[in-house]
Amino acid sequence: MSLQRYLARKREFRAYQWKMAKRSKACYLFLAPYGILFITFFVVPVITSLCLSFTYYNILEPPRFIGLQNYINLLLADDVFLIAVKNTFLLALITGPVGYISAFLFAWFINELPRYIRAIAIVMFYAPSLSANMYLMWAYLFSGDAYGLLNAILIELNVIQQPITWLTNPQYMMAVVIIVSLWSSLGAGFLALVAGLQGIDKSMYEAGLIDGIKNRWQELWFITLPNMKSMLMFSAVMSITSAFNVADVPMALTGFPSTDYATHTVVLHLIDYGSIRFEMGYASAVATLLFFTMILCNKLIQKLLRRVGT
Template sequence: MIAEKTESQAGAVLPRSESRLKQKLKWFWADVKRSKVSLLFVAPFLLLFTLFIVVPIIISMSLSFTYYNILESPRFIGFSNYKLLFIEDDIFMQAVGITLKFAIITGPIGYIMAFLLAWLISQIPRKYRFFYTLCFYTPSIASGTAMSVVWLYLFAGDRKGLLNHWLIQLGIMDEPFLFLQDIRSIVPVIVIVSLWMSMGVGFLAFLAGLQNVPKDLYEAGDIDGIRNRWQRLWYITIPSVKPQLLFGAVMQVVASLQVFDISVQLVGLPSPLYAGHTILTHLFDYAFIRFEMGYASAIAVVLFLLMMGLNRLIFNLLGRD
């Protein structure tokens, strides 16, 4: 009797759940039909995003659990790559520390510099803004070769190096200092060059947002008692450009964690005692020099999760409104 009641109850629940599922599918397809024009416009982006972002991420996560050297078929090895990465690979842990140190220094400083420079440029007459914007934005799009020629000449470790020449002429130093070979100066040099090149897309987003703040808000602020530009900046400008602030923060975090070209061009691969070794440099080493794609995929997954975690933190701090 109990068994028959249980079966009847299960039979009653199952059709009800199926009906709910059919109802949800019906609502879904109704939404699709109602928004079909919008979906057609979004379709090319979704296709490219899926093909070049989502699919590679899934493949990378899958390969991170295998041994794969390109010549042989991938062989499943479980969590061995991650075990090797976090327990036995001391260079990777050193690269994580250098990358986080670099991100903690260059992230906030580059972010604040980009916003303040964009704000200062927005204060000057419109006809001069293009020139100053071009001057600050150009370093971020300079090629690695052009960048290395300038900075290698500046930090060269002999008397012909520009910085060594100035310091010796001023009597501050007696002998040239090896800026790009000494482990104490490698990270500071990379930080300086990165800050010089940090006025990128986030800087342009800040500038565009600042130029689109309604003038009526400033007039209302003057009536309400705002007395100087700093109060305007704090009470009107910053609240008005929060979307740009969020976008710039995300871009700055991504750029800080993807340091590669600057390190390789200035201090080589590998750098002296791995003093300039970052996560992306470690990834490049195993992927395109040693061709251990499974292990490189594990490094890529860790870097991806680190970026996702920091971006989620930024959204919680700046995206609450």
């Protein structure tokens, strides 16, 4: 009886939706150009990638279904992948939170500046994102011979006697990649934070003052942060994305593949199999794992951010 009622109600709902859909034809027409392109270039590739991850595919022959074999090989037989996972998590755990918190600190402090200095400061902090290839210059600064600027300074100060090979010695490579990744991590999320801070109603602070808020830290926790939760969320999504997708920086600075795979990341592993070895199925399995890890992290962050200001 109740099942019947449930089905009837569902049918009714569907009929209602269909009626609504027919009435909003114009809306679908408006959305169509974007929708079609978005599905073609974002949704279809993700689904294709998911499907390919269960196959052996080398582009020349048609894909052959091999079940979970790719995943089994990845997790049990591929030592380099495990190194890549370890490196990626290390990078993500450092550059993610540190990048996020420093982006907020910079944004918060910049917001305290007078208006004109503020505009200049925003350009200075956002500059690494504006000049997309500027991270290549770190290769000169960290160059391994005595002509490298950092080596030259350290030798001049008598800290070291011989130049350090920053970019080929596994002892230092990871640290260099972390520094440069942090340097380039202030993107759209940072702009959102600065804008979010500017958008908070000034009278809230005056009310807070009357209610007994004593210093800028209390003001931050009880007024500022709760008022910009959605910006914090946007910025967190951006941080997680960039923290898990480190690839260009190590590729340009420490080489590809790097010495002892010291800065090999998951995305680099994907590039290795996808565009050098042409094992598309295997590369797709890497992509799928990365994708789900990122979604999981985002859910986690969402949970954490709900507790801000309480």
